[in-house]
Amino acid sequence: MTSHDVTLEWPDGRTRTIAVREEETVLEGAERADVALPFGCRTGACGTCTGRLLGSEGSEPTATAIETGRLDVGDAFSYRRRPRALKDRHREVGYVLLCVAMPRTDCRLAVGSSVHTELVDNPWK
Amino acid sequence: MSDASTGGEVESDHDHDHHRLEGPGYATPQAAIEEGGREKLAYVMSLYVGTDVDAPDFVAVVDLDPDSETYCEIVDRVELPNRGDELHHFGWNACSSSCHVEGLERRHLIVPGQRSSRIHVIDAADRRNPELETVIEPEEVYEYDLSAPHTVHCIPEGEILISMLGDADGDLPGGFLELNDDFEIEGRWEPPGEIEMNYDYWYQPRQNVMVSSEWAAPKTYYPGFDLDDVEAGNYGQRLHFWDWEDGTVEQTIDLGEEGLIPLEVRFLHTPESTHGFVGAALSSNVFHFWRDEESGEYRAEKVIDFESREHDDWDMPVPALPTDILISMDDRYLFGSNWLHGEVWMYDISDPSNPRRADSLSVGGTFGEVQEVQGRELNAGPQMIQLSLDGERLYWTTSLFSSWDDQFYPEEGEQGSVMLKADVDPRNGTMTLDEDFLVDWGECPAGPARAHEIRWPDGDCTSDVWQ
Numbered sequence: 153m154t155s156h157d158v159t160l161e162w163p164d165g166r167t168r169t170i171a172v173r174e175e176e177t178v179l180e181g182a183e184r185a186d187v188a189l190p191f192g193c194r195t196g197a198c199g200t201c202t203g204r205l206l207g208s209e210g211s212e213p214t215a216t217a218i219e220t221g222r223l224d225v226g227d228a229f230s231y232r233r234r235p236r237a238l239k240d241r242h243r244e245v246g247y248v249l250l251c252v253a254m255p256r257t258d259c260r261l262a263v264g265s266s267v268h269t270e271l272v273d274n275p276w277k
Numbered sequence: 278m279s280d281a282s283t284g285g286e287v288e289s290d291h292d293h294d295h296h297r298l299e300g301p302g303y304a305t306p307q308a309a310i311e312e313g314g315r316e317k318l319a320y321v322m323s324l325y326v327g328t329d330v331d332a333p334d335f336v337a338v339v340d341l342d343p344d345s346e347t348y349c350e351i352v353d354r355v356e357l358p359n360r361g362d363e364l365h366h367f368g369w370n371a372c373s374s375s376c377h378v379e380g381l382e383r384r385h386l387i388v389p390g391q392r393s394s395r396i397h398v399i400d401a402a403d404r405r406n407p408e409l410e411t412v413i414e415p416e417e418v419y420e421y422d423l424s425a426p427h428t429v430h431c432i433p434e435g436e437i438l439i440s441m442l443g444d445a446d447g448d449l450p451g452g453f454l455e456l457n458d459d460f461e462i463e464g465r466w467e468p469p470g471e472i473e474m475n476y477d478y479w480y481q482p483r484q485n486v487m488v489s490s491e492w493a494a495p496k497t498y499y500p501g502f503d504l505d506d507v508e509a510g511n512y513g514q515r516l517h518f519w520d521w522e523d524g525t526v527e528q529t530i531d532l533g534e535e536g537l538i539p540l541e542v543r544f545l546h547t548p549e550s551t552h553g554f555v556g557a558a559l560s561s562n563v564f565h566f567w568r569d570e571e572s573g574e575y576r577a578e579k580v581i582d583f584e585s586r587e588h589d590d591w592d593m594p595v596p597a598l599p600t601d602i603l604i605s606m607d608d609r610y611l612f613g614s615n616w617l618h619g620e621v622w623m624y625d626i627s628d629p630s631n632p633r634r635a636d637s638l639s640v641g642g643t644f645g646e647v648q649e650v651q652g653r654e655l656n657a658g659p660q661m662i663q664l665s666l667d668g669e670r671l672y673w674t675t676s677l678f679s680s681w682d683d684q685f686y687p688e689e690g691e692q693g694s695v696m697l698k699a700d701v702d703p704r705n706g707t708m709t710l711d712e713d714f715l716v717d718w719g720e721c722p723a724g725p726a727r728a729h730e731i732r733w734p735d736g737d738c739t740s741d742v743w744q
Contacts, residue, residue, distance in 0.1 A: 188329075188331035188360075190326070190328065190329065190361075191360070191361045192326055192361045192363060192392030192393065192499070193361075193392045193393060193424075193447065193495075193499070194361070194393070194415075195424075195446070195447065196447075197424070197443070197446065197495055197496045197499060198392045198495065198496075198499035198500065199499055199500035199501075199680070200326060200327050200361065200392060200499075200679075200680070236446060236447055236448065236496040237447075237496055238500075239503075264329055265327055265328050265329045265690070268327065268500070268680065268683075269501075269680075269683040269684070269687070271501055272501030272502060272503050272684055273684065274684050274685055275502070275504040275593075276591055276592065276593040276594075276595060276596070277590065277591045277592060277593075
């Protein structure tokens with residue numbers, strides 16, 4: 153059974169590498185490894201499980217990619233359902249819905265509840 | 278299990294005279310005021326969704342009895358089986374609208390997960406120690422091409438109706454899901470296609486009318502509030518008036534840009550009335566609606582307008598964001614909360630076309646004069662409100678919706694919510710903050726939690742309807 157090493161990185165510096173199978177989502181793989189990640193709808197509609205791609209095997213990010221935040225999520229994941237909670241501007245800078253994203257390569261992800269709060273700002277402040 | 282066959286098992290939290298009634302609740306709104314007694318417990322939606330706390334959301338049972346040793350404490354927690362639900366609004370299997378139905382009891386709480394689309398049924402026969410009884414899993418709900426359950430009301434005779442904000446993909450259209458008195462899905466209540474957006478609803482059975490309001494598609498509001506979505510027309514601004522018997526929309530009123538995001542919608546309690554109010558949260562207005570007797574059609578008119586306020590730390594004027602309203606049981610006052618400004622208010626609605634500001638409290642939020650109670654930082658404005666049946670005590674919690682809290686009050690997720698109380702003098706139209714009252718969700722064993730909707734065990738101003 154093919155699996156990929158997915159390294160989860162929390163803002164406090166904690167990291168954990170889990171093996172996620174080709175046909176399971178990162179969230180399911182994390183649950184199998186008894187790692188708690190935030191989630192809500194589990195269908196790709198709500199964004200609570202949002203992670204951010206930091207790098208993936210075979211396409212270690214160039215300095216420009218890191219600077220602009222443009223990593224190709226499409227090379228690293230296959231989506232089980234369309235990620236409706238993300239807008240184009242989110243997908244373009246590496247945000248991934250972990251409840252529906254199945255890895256296609258080894259990769260590193262920023263995880264934890266602070267990631268989904270980056271999707272929107274206070275528009276008036 | 279049907280509550281129609283279990284007569285007499287519920288330990289009521291009050292001792293009102295049931296002799297003239299065969300079913301649950303009270304004969305009239307005034308009977309609720311007289312017989313309801315003081316609220317001694319509250320059920321409060323409590324949540325961890327969207328935080329790093331590895332625990333499911335729960336229903337908090339809060340002690341509101343000033344003579345109790347555990348006054349202002351969470352005395353019981355009904356933990357749900359799964360994480361990630363986002364408990365939000367909830368309701369009873371039966372209310373005063375079924376007071377003529379022999380043997381039916383107000384006994385089961387229907388507690389939906391807003392994000393998970395999972396529906397929990399909690400047996401509250403023991404008012405202090407409710408227990409989870411049944412779970413309707415999301416997959417069963419999606420079979421009806423619905424998701425994102427919100428408002429729960431009972432239908433007289435024992436059925437339950439839930440407003441659903443999206444289809445199975447979290448897109449539009451939403452609709453209504455009906456449960457039978459055995460808490461099984463009966464099906465869609467309305468013929469599909471009657472509405473696109475959905476949110477809250479209220480019914481007035483004697484007038485054969487139901488009114489529903491509009492938030493947005495779940496995929497739009499779930500991740501947070503994005504002004505681009507307002508500009509794209511992805512947020513609601515309409516009210517729908519339904520034929521309650523037929524389940525069909527008879528009339529839709531577009532409230533326009535002054536009526537953006539109409540949320541909580543309430544008819545007056547007296548079953549004779551066709552008057553009601555809705556808070557347009559984003560436009561920071563309140564609309565009065567009523568049936569014009571000449572044309573037989575409903576009309577809506579803006580009657581309260583909260584001005585945005587300048588703040589040094591904000592680039593743009595801060596909107597008030599009135600996110601919850603309720604009508605006192607005697608139909609005399611409209612209460613509400615301005616979540617962003619940090620204010621609770623009461624308006625005299627004895628002339629519903631001309632609400633008159635009676636009093637307000639400046640507490641929490643961006644501008645509140647009171648920013649801590651008993652040394653506890655409030656970290657957010659007043660949000661979900663609930664009023665005692667006698668109209669003398671107003672309570673509120675401070676969380677709106679996990680992702681929107683994170684946007685406007687990021688400290689709330691780290692510190693948890695609070696529940697506060699004001700003493701109300703309905704004769705003189707005044708409110709006073711009770712600084713001896715504080716319930717702190719920051720102290721919960723698994724970690725700080727948010728707190729949302731509040732209900733009393735024996736009916737309240739936002740759940741009881743009369744035939």
